[in-house]
Each structure stands twice: as structure tokens, then as C-alpha cells.
Amino acid sequence: MWDEILASIGPEPAQISLEEYRARQNRLLNQLRPDDLLIIPNPAHSTRSNDVEYPYRTSSDMIYLCGWTDLDSTMVAQQVNGAWEVTLFVQPKDVLSEIWEGRRLGKEGALENFAIDRAESKDDLEIVLIDMINSSKRILVKSAVDTTIDEIVNNCITAQSRDRQKLGIGPISVEDPSGRISELRLRKSAAEIDLMRYSAVVASHAHIEAMKNTKPGVGEWQLEGIIEGFFKYGKTSGIAYPCIIGSGDNATILHYTVNDDICEDGEILLIDAGCEYKGYASDITRSWPVNGKFSTSQAEIYQIVLDSQLAAIDACRIGNPYDLPHEIARGVLAQGLIDLGVISQNLEEALDPTDGELRFWYMHNTGHWIGLDVHDVGVYRPDNEPRLLEEGMVLTVEPGLYFGAWRPDVNCPEKYANIGIRIEDDILVTKDGPDVLSKNCPKTIEELEGIIGE
Ligand code: GLY
Ligand code: MN
Ligand code: MN
Numbered sequence: 001m002w003d004e005i006l007a008s009i010g011p012e013p014a015q016i017s018l019e020e021y022r023a024r025q026n027r028l029l030n031q032l033r034p035d036d037l038l039i040i041p042n043p044a045h046s047t048r049s050n051d052v053e054y055p056y057r058t059s060s061d062m063i064y065l066c067g068w069t070d071l072d073s074t075m076v077a078q079q080v081n082g083a084w085e086v087t088l089f090v091q092p093k094d095v096l097s098e099i100w101e102g103r104r105l106g107k108e109g110a111l112e113n114f115a116i117d118r119a120e121s122k123d124d125l126e127i128v129l130i131d132m133i134n135s136s137k138r139i140l141v142k143s144a145v146d147t148t149i150d151e152i153v154n155n156c157i158t159a160q161s162r163d164r165q166k167l168g169i170g171p172i173s174v175e176d177p178s179g180r181i182s183e184l185r186l187r188k189s190a191a192e193i194d195l196m197r198y199s200a201v202v203a204s205h206a207h208i209e210a211m212k213n214t215k216p217g218v219g220e221w222q223l224e225g226i227i228e229g230f231f232k233y234g235k236t237s238g239i240a241y242p243c244i245i246g247s248g249d250n251a252t253i254l255h256y257t258v259n260d261d262i263c264e265d266g267e268i269l270l271i272d273a274g275c276e277y278k279g280y281a282s283d284i285t286r287s288w289p290v291n292g293k294f295s296t297s298q299a300e301i302y303q304i305v306l307d308s309q310l311a312a313i314d315a316c317r318i319g320n321p322y323d324l325p326h327e328i329a330r331g332v333l334a335q336g337l338i339d340l341g342v343i344s345q346n347l348e349e350a351l352d353p354t355d356g357e358l359r360f361w362y363m364h365n366t367g368h369w370i371g372l373d374v375h376d377v378g379v380y381r382p383d384n385e386p387r388l389l390e391e392g393m394v395l396t397v398e399p400g401l402y403f404g405a406w407r408p409d410v411n412c413p414e415k416y417a418n419i420g421i422r423i424e425d426d427i428l429v430t431k432d433g434p435d436v437l438s439k440n441c442p443k444t445i446e447e448l449e450g451i452i453g454e
Contacts, residue, residue, distance in 0.1 A: 002233050005205050012235065013194035015278065020191055021066050021115035027184055028065070028177070029077055029084045037136035038177060040065055040075040041146035059145060060372035061181050063279040066114050070104070072122045074149060078132050085117045092121040126152055133171050134163070140177040182377035186369060187392040192280065193428060196371070196394060197437050199277035200426050202234035203284045204441035207271060212454040216265035216290055220245040223271065224259045231275040240281035240374045244272035247290060251420030252404035254364060263290040268298055270420050274374060281374040283396050284438045285424035292452035294445055297415045301401050302445060304336030305421045308399045312366055316395065316427045316434040321386035326366035329399040334358045342413055360410045361403060367396040370426055389429045394437070398424030
């Protein structure tokens, strides 16, 4: 049904190569000391109700370092005879479990297909890991991901073993490696960018399908169904976060996910939806009139947000502070509202974080890192200075204006009552300037009016 669209997108990109996983591991392991032990735990499955579990999503660090996505697994790296050895603990082959729960690669499959040196059964985790911990000085592990691992590490650290007393050996400290891994994940490789671009292209077409099916009387949930259906049809793993499908005053609720309202004639519809492909997220927002034609008031607000977004995207350049797009977007939004008479202050006053009137109508940041997590890892202000953008970083640019007439805290201008506009794209920083990964998703007033209800 959507085959033609998918054909126009082209083939799925190449997967991350074993060499690239090795290179990622080495970039991390080369920062460590010979007697360190690195442990990458995975979260446990969580139960939804009796015998029913939530879909499993492994830890992003695990995906990043070896691409393994099954549950009940742990990655460990330790030096053996002067060289790092990467071990993956996995579910062992087991016919009965596989009949009920699905196929397992087992130890052999893991060793054959993944960038690891050794595979062990998760059933042997405790006994093998205790040995590894006791022959290390520092343990690098993120706590509170897998309580079993936390317990094993804590017991080893606190154990007053004979060896520790006699020979002074055993682990003495625990450190969280997340900061080091985040620094690596912040800069995307060419292969990662291909996956992110695919994720963004599929999400763009999902938005277009929702635009085509928008008309007065359609249910928010029906558009959600089209979007999520397209994500699956496009062979992604589905949503990267719950879809926000807000019509009318729902468009002024930033994280509205109820999606159970009817889209009415004359309303604006705001859709914030992105998919996850091979672990990589896209995050796109578009806002358009339900009846296919922007009213004068809607167009006025829409154009200000679009102008602010385009100006902010243009600031996504190597060497610029990460928050420059935010400052630029705020400036354009505030000036636009001053020109419309919504804000009575001057520009400087309007932008004041405590007293400026812009804060009534624009209350969030203009973007965030995006990658394996939709709100991806990476410190924004290392040493409390704004991070400067580098080639390969990917961030969203998503300014908005929200006139919730239902809000008791503000006097919403009647002319703009219940107009909520956000426009969000995913931007790759390149040597040649900003590259909009989600550029297939239309956003000018003319483009949108030409598609809605088609
Ligand atoms: N979809 C969540 C966000 O835009 O940050
Ligand atoms: Mn976002
Ligand atoms: Mn979003």
C-alpha cells in the first residue's frame, strides 16, 4: 500500500560494520588502565501485567558498543595478557525457552556475528564476573541499570576476602563510564548518519501520510494509527517516543499524548512523531490547519515560527555554541510577537528570562542532541561553558509558539486563541553547514496547503 513511497526512499542503509564496533570499543578502552574492568549492563524486562511484558529495548550503550539487542545480556571488557578482551554474556541456546519466547543466537551465534572475543552464558555471569572483578582495581559500571550486577559489584567491593587482607588485591573503586561513552556517542560516524537519515526520511513520509489524511472530523488516534503504521511498514522498530497528535487546544500542550480528540474545522493540528531505526531516533514536528488552509491569524504565527526555525538551523555550524540556535530562535520569535502587538515590551525586555513576555508563549528549549536516544547523551556545558558544535553532531531545532486559551496564568490574545505551532527538524552539523536530515518533510505554508487532505 505504501510500496511506491518506500521504493522512492530507496534501499535500507548498510548496517554498522564489525570494524566500526571494534573502533568504538577501542576508543573507549584506550582511555582505561590495564587493571580496569568495564561492565555494560542491560536493563531487565519490565512486566506490563500477568505474563505480558513491555517490548524490550536494550541499553543504548550496549547498542553503541556491540550492537547486541537481546535481553539478559551483559558486556564486559578486561585485559588478558596485555590485550583487551570483550566478553558478552548472553542467553544460552535452549529449545524449550525458544519455543515459548523466540529464537536465541546463543554463545556460538554471538561470537560468530558480533564484535566480541568471547561469549559466555548468562547463567555463568556471577561466577565469571566475580573472578573478573576480583582481578581488577577499578570497575567501570553504570549503576541502577541491572540490580544483579550492582549487587555483585557491591559484594566484591565490600568483601573482606582473605586475598585482599593477605595480598592487598581486589577492586577498590567504582566509576561510571557514561560520561566517556556519551562523549563518543555525541559525534556520529558516516554509518550512523546513514541510519539516522533513513530514520528521518521514514518519519518525514509518515508525517506526509498524516497530512494527506487530515480533514475535519478525523480522529487524532486515526492519524496516530497512520503514522505508527507507516513506521512499521517502513521496517523501523516503531516509535522513538509516544506520538504527540494534538488538535485545537491540545496543540498547546507540549507533551500531549492522549490523542483521543476529533480534529475540527478551523483548528491547528500539531504532530510530533519520530521513529527508531536500528536504534537511531528521528524527531519531527509539523503543525498544519485541519481544513487545509491557514487562516490569517494561523499564518501569522506559523510564519514567525518558521522564520525562527530557519534562522536557528542556519546557526547549526561548526564552532558555534550549541545554544546559539536557541538564542537566535528566541530573538526572531520575540520580534515577531512584538510586531504583531502580542508583546508590548521592547526586544531586550521581551527576552528577559524572568520578566520577558516571550516566556508566556515559548516555554521550552529550541533543541537537544539526538542519536540512539531521542534526547541523546552528551554534556551541553562541559566545564560550564557552552559546547561548541563539531562535525558529526546531530541536534534538533524545534521552536514553537503556544497560545493556550485555557491557561489561567496568561491573557491569551483572542485572535490567536488555541493556536499551537512547533516546527522541528533533525540537523547534522557538517563542514558544508547544516544538513537537515528531515528535509523531505514539507514545512512552508504553500507546501502544506498543497498536501493536506489530498
Ligand atoms: N518529541 C520530544 C521532543 O521534541 O523533544
Ligand atoms: Mn525534540
Ligand atoms: Mn519532538
